[in-house]
Every structure is written in C-alpha cells, then in structure tokens.
Amino acid sequence: MSRVGGSSLLLTAGGAADEDLAILNINQPLELQKYPKRSAKPSVSRTLADLLMRVEDANNSGDNTPVVNNHHRVLDITYACSSLPASYPFVLSFENLTYSVKIPQKLTLPFCGKSSADNSQEKILLNGISGEAREGEIMAVLGASGSGKSTLIDALADRISKESLRGSVTLNGEILESRLLKVISAYVMQDDLLFPMLTVEETLMFSAEFRLPRSLSKKKKKGRVQALIDQLGLRNAAKTVIGDEGHRGVSGGERRRVSIGIDIIHDPILLFLDEPTSGLDSTSAFMVVKVLQRIALSGSIVIMSIHQPSYRILNLLDRLIFLSHGNTVFGGSPSNLPEFFSEFGNPIPENENRTEFALDLIRELEETPDGTKNLVDFNRSWQSRNNPKRNHHHNKSDKASTKTLSLKDAISASVSRGKLVSGATTTDSNLTSSFPTFANPFGLK
Numbered sequence: 001m002s003r004v005g006g007s008s009l010l011l012t013a014g015g016a017a018d019e020d021l022a023i024l025n026i027n028q029p030l031e032l033q034k035y036p037k038r039s040a041k042p043s044v045s046r047t048l049a050d051l052l053m054r055v056e057d058a059n060n061s062g063d064n065t066p067v068v069n070n071h072h073r074v075l076d077i078t079y080a081c082s083s084l085p086a087s088y089p090f091v092l093s094f095e096n097l098t099y100s101v102k103i104p105q106k107l108t109l110p111f112c113g114k115s116s117a118d119n120s121q122e123k124i125l126l127n128g129i130s131g132e133a134r135e136g137e138i139m140a141v142l143g144a145s146g147s148g149k150s151t152l153i154d155a156l157a158d159r160i161s162k163e164s165l166r167g168s169v170t171l172n173g174e175i176l177e178s179r180l181l182k183v184i185s186a187y188v189m190q191d192d193l194l195f196p197m198l199t200v201e202e203t204l205m206f207s208a209e210f211r212l213p214r215s216l217s218k219k220k221k222k223g224r225v226q227a228l229i230d231q232l233g234l235r236n237a238a239k240t241v242i243g244d245e246g247h248r249g250v251s252g253g254e255r256r257r258v259s260i261g262i263d264i265i266h267d268p269i270l271l272f273l274d275e276p277t278s279g280l281d282s283t284s285a286f287m288v289v290k291v292l293q294r295i296a297l298s299g300s301i302v303i304m305s306i307h308q309p310s311y312r313i314l315n316l317l318d319r320l321i322f323l324s325h326g327n328t329v330f331g332g333s334p335s336n337l338p339e340f341f342s343e344f345g346n347p348i349p350e351n352e353n354r355t356e357f358a359l360d361l362i363r364e365l366e367e368t369p370d371g372t373k374n375l376v377d378f379n380r381s382w383q384s385r386n387n388p389k390r391n392h393h394h395n396k397s398d399k400a401s402t403k404t405l406s407l408k409d410a411i412s413a414s415v416s417r418g419k420l421v422s423g424a425t426t427t428d429s430n431l432t433s434s435f436p437t438f439a440n441p442f443g444l445k
C-alpha cells in the first residue's frame, strides 16, 4: 500500500460520528503548547482535528466513490499541506527524565506507634535520562533486569503521572499533551491475550472493527487489515488460528506480531514496546524486530526495550540506551560501541557480540564498590564531546526546523501521507487484549 493509497484508504470514510473523534475534540483547538501563530494562508485548517474532519468530509459521498471524484477536496487537503516539506521527520526528545518512588524501608509493626512514612526511603528509578528517538528509526533500551528499561518506556509513553516525573518529553520541540499522545501512539505490552479460536486475519479484523472509527466502512477496515498482514509478514499465517496450549496455532513469533498488529491498527506515529522479543527464539525475535523496522520506515518512531539482542538484531537498531540502576551508561548508535568502550579503557575484543560485552562489563562494574559511577560519568563527558547538538539543541538549524513546522503541521503532513487512522484512540493493550473489554469500540475508559 502506497502512502497516498493508505491515506485515502484510511481517511475516506463517510462522515465520522462525533464519538469517533472524541479525543480530537473538533470544537476545540488541540492543546499543543508553543504552537506558533501562522498568519499566512487562512484556509489552512486551524487544528489537527479540523484537518481530520475535512479529510472525512472530503469523502462523505460514500465508500465506493473513487478518491479522484473528490479531487477538489483532496486538493484542498493537499493545499493545506502544500507549504510543508514532503517529509519532515518526527523527533522525540527527552531531557533529564528523573523519577523516584518512596518505598517503606522496613515493615512497620502496628503497635510500634511509628507511621510508615517516617521509615520510607526514596528509590531513584530514573536518574536524569536524556536522549532522542527519530522517525524511521528504532531506539532500543538495554540493561540488566531491574535497570529501569520498562520505567523509561513508561515515562516516554506518558504512563507515569506528570507530577512524579521530572524532566521533559517533547515531540518536534513541543510538549505533548496527553490526549494527543494517546491518539498518535501505541503501547505494546509484553504479553497480549488473544482469542485462541480466531484466525490471524479475524483477530486483526476484530481489532479494526472495534478500534477504528465506526464510520469507516467494512471494506476499508478489511483493506487496512490486509495491508497490516503484509506489513507484519503474516500472509502465510493469515488463515491460521491463534491457538493455545490445547490447540495448535500460530508460532510464538507470529503470535507476537499479531499482538503488535492489534495495537498498531490505527497506524500510530509513536510506537512503544516493552520487550517485544522476550521468550522468542533468535529467528522469531529477528523477524519481530524486522517488522518493527518496517513500521519505523513507514513513518513511525519505534522505542522498545530488549534484553540481549543478537548480532543480527543489533544491526536493525539505530540508537541504543544502556541503563544501569536508572542511569545512562551508554547512549548512541551500535556503531559507536567499539569506540566508546575502547576510550573508556575496555576495548571490545574482535568478533565479540558488542552488546553482550557491554552488558557483561556493566554487570561486573555493578558488583564493584563504586558501581557504574565511572562509566556513567564517562558517558556524560563522551556525550558532550560527541553529541554537542543534543547539549545545545537550540542551535541554529534546530531552531530553524522547529520554526518552519509546528507539531500540528507535522502530524497533518504525516496524516496526508497516510499515517494515523482518524478516530482511533486507545493505547492500552490491556484494554484491547481481553475479550470483554476489547469489545469497547473506542477503548475509552
């Protein structure tokens, strides 16, 4: 499916019911902060919701009407985006993310008269984590068990209350309002519950029926499902039942890809995954990450945690963040690893798996009295030496790019290129994975 094809396929349904756009409240501008005023071109839609409505309106004449018959409206949309560059990559930046929780130090006996608050101790789960994830790329978070991988992904996916999380997360320089993030993102949990008696195709169709706008015709939902089956590499398994312990069904890797498919039915711009390869053999894990790369290249930012990527998987990852007890011990591309560790004084032996070496070294350091402090400090100075742009991100070129295109316009351009099915809302795979709640049309809580 071409991007433009995708756009018409997904957004040309007859008029959307109000509830379809419940999150994109059509009467209110989206609460995007730092949205620059644009004086020129008054016909450019004022809000993303407005634009989405116009796309819906443009195709009110029925499902079977070829898009070309609506060319005046389609051109209208094109015009709305005509001042935009053909491709404007999304950049998710996070600065100094810090998150701590209070944990009771010891069990308080009911009669000792002391409140547990007196005994509570602060545990830092994330300590000043910064980085950047870009459209078309996969950013992977690595580290030992308990290092903070899931916590970082939760922080980026707005699953930690804003009051407890310090630091900032921005998309193209703008702070993301929670409701907008919900619309443009998806969060894939480690384990999705699937209905064992449904085939792969039926499962995805089920997701399309209940998560895409009611106004989108069955034909278009079917089209989206077929495109997704190809994107997920599930063509050969499309007619196979999911299965369970008692009934043979799809393989573990295929099952994982179906889970991802359920969550990305609305073609999100941001995709968060917690350990998408856990429990899979190396070939199945590779195929899952290959699919994620395909999704990234379709115009999304993919952020995932992973325990120990194989050499082949490492080659698919664009950016890595290694964590140790909530601190960054390495941030950069896989190709930076050899240089980084040799400058640190622990060169990676030739033919050794780079991530395995790094994780082993981190584990060894964690067992020393000073822990990974030296590595954390070294990473900090290495970042400022090798990545000055991140440290002075208000430099000329950055400023220019954020000025020319607001987040709203970037999302609109993305929609016009075929991303994001309007009206799809939920990011909570828990809601969608169990049968009764899955039947909640828009996943609204």
Ligand SMILES: Nc1ncnc2c1ncn2[C@@H]1O[C@H](COP(=O)(O)OP(=O)(O)OP(=O)(O)O)[C@@H](O)[C@H]1O
Pocket: 101, 103, 123, 125, 143, 144, 145, 146, 147, 148, 149, 150, 151, 152, 305
């Ligand atoms: N609400 C909480 N209260 C106290 N400690 C917590 C809380 N949430 C997480 N932790 C602790 O924070 C640390 C990081 O947890 P997190 O789940 O992010 O690690 P992880 O790297 O994803 O681990 P794994 O690979 O095992 O999934 C762990 O030590 C965990 O026990």
